[in-house]
Amino acid sequence: MQVEYSLLARTVEGEIAPFALGQGLGMVPWSPLKNGFLSGKYRRGTQVTDSARAAFVGGPTDAEFTVIDTVAAIADELGTTSAAVSLAWLRARQGTVVPIIGARRVDHLERNLAGLDVTLGPAQLRTLDEVSAPTLNYPAPMHGALRAMLQFAGTTVDGEPSTIYPPLVQSDTRY
Amino acid sequence: MSLDHYVTLGRSGLRVSPFALGAMTFGEDPGGAGCGVEESEKILATYLDRGGNFVDTANFYTNGHSEKILGDWFAAHPGRRGHVVLASKFFTNLFPGDPNGGGAGRTSIIAQLDETLRRLRTDYLDLYWLHNWDKNTPIEETMRALDDLVRIGKIRYIGFSNTPAWVTAQANTIALPQGLDAIDRSAGRILVVGPHGRG
Numbered sequence: 001m002q003v004e005y006s007l008l009a010r011t012v013e014g015e016i017a018p019f020a021l022g023q024g025l026g027m028v029p030w031s032p033l034k035n036g037f038l039s040g041k042y043r044r045g046t047q048v049t050d051s052a053r054a055a056f057v058g059g060p061t062d063a064e065f066t067v068i069d070t071v072a073a074i075a076d077e078l079g080t081t082s083a084a085v086s087l088a089w090l091r092a093r094q095g096t097v098v099p100i101i102g103a104r105r106v107d108h109l110e111r112n113l114a115g116l117d118v119t120l121g122p123a124q125l126r127t128l129d130e131v132s133a134p135t136l137n138y139p140a141p142m143h144g145a146l147r148a149m150l151q152f153a154g155t156t157v158d159g160e161p162s163t164i165y166p167p168l169v170q171s172d173t174r175y
Numbered sequence: 176m177s178l179d180h181y182v183t184l185g186r187s188g189l190r191v192s193p194f195a196l197g198a199m200t201f202g203e204d205p206g207g208a209g210c211g212v213e214e215s216e217k218i219l220a221t222y223l224d225r226g227g228n229f230v231d232t233a234n235f236y237t238n239g240h241s242e243k244i245l246g247d248w249f250a251a252h253p254g255r256r257g258h259v260v261l262a263s264k265f266f267t268n269l270f271p272g273d274p275n276g277g278g279a280g281r282t283s284i285i286a287q288l289d290e291t292l293r294r295l296r297t298d299y300l301d302l303y304w305l306h307n308w309d310k311n312t313p314i315e316e317t318m319r320a321l322d323d324l325v326r327i328g329k330i331r332y333i334g335f336s337n338t339p340a341w342v343t344a345q346a347n348t349i350a351l352p353q354g355l356d357a358i359d360r361s362a363g364r365i366l367v368v369g370p371h372g373r374g
Binding site for chain 2: 015018019022023139140142143146147150151152153154155157158164165166167168169170171173174175
């Protein structure tokens, strides 16, 4: 399925991404850098001059800059580009995720291809997951930790840990 | 409009009141924010006396007390249970430490239903809801198990709650007779693959 998917566009995770995973369909994200917002050239408080798209799409919002800054910090940590980190995050998603990269110059292409050599660690993935967490429509919010807690009651299943629903601990009476 | 102006629930032969009575607040046990047995029974009796016939609960509401309160009331009022549409739900695991205690696998559905029927003091449910998406279990297994329970008379209708649209659409397709036949054929193929290879 070809869908918009990036650290700045994750609402696909509500229905289509789990559907694709459940049915064994690959996902091919377009705009994996969100119009270049995740390329590394957008910095909070500065005007981007080297962009052909800014004229069409404007600039990032404050909330988007929070994600952009986090990506840039991880890119600095790894000595790579923001584009590479953003694409590596997509490659680390569950199932088959093959982003479509776009370039206006060869150096754009090189900065994107650098993402093939970046492996994000668990802590970096968690940081990126959390800072970019989307607000999903019902019923998606019920399918995360709440589902695991209610179904698995403290056990770990298929690698996923769960907690125990507190009322079950607060009283032993079951009727 | 009053409670005894009934509606047909979807494309089915089941007639229900325009408002269902939710029993999540029956019992003062942890997790329910509910009321005591006496008040619960008054609420139930008032709803039924006004013509209400659709009562909804779940296995884990007030740690099982909700189902028990309903079951005790119907046991104490012979002749009433057969005239209500009694609905409960499965999914939530009441057995910490047991990975099969909840969810929508064959074993766990059967065990959860037995417990629900025991607490409700009845031998069938009118409607049995899947309470959440079990992403670790094939939907074919869930639907086969639920249809088996329909066939042996322990449940009469199947409902889905809080599930994604695509899972629900898949289940609905399976629920057509040809869909269940396809599962049977597929299960038949699996059965002949034993420890000695493909038979």
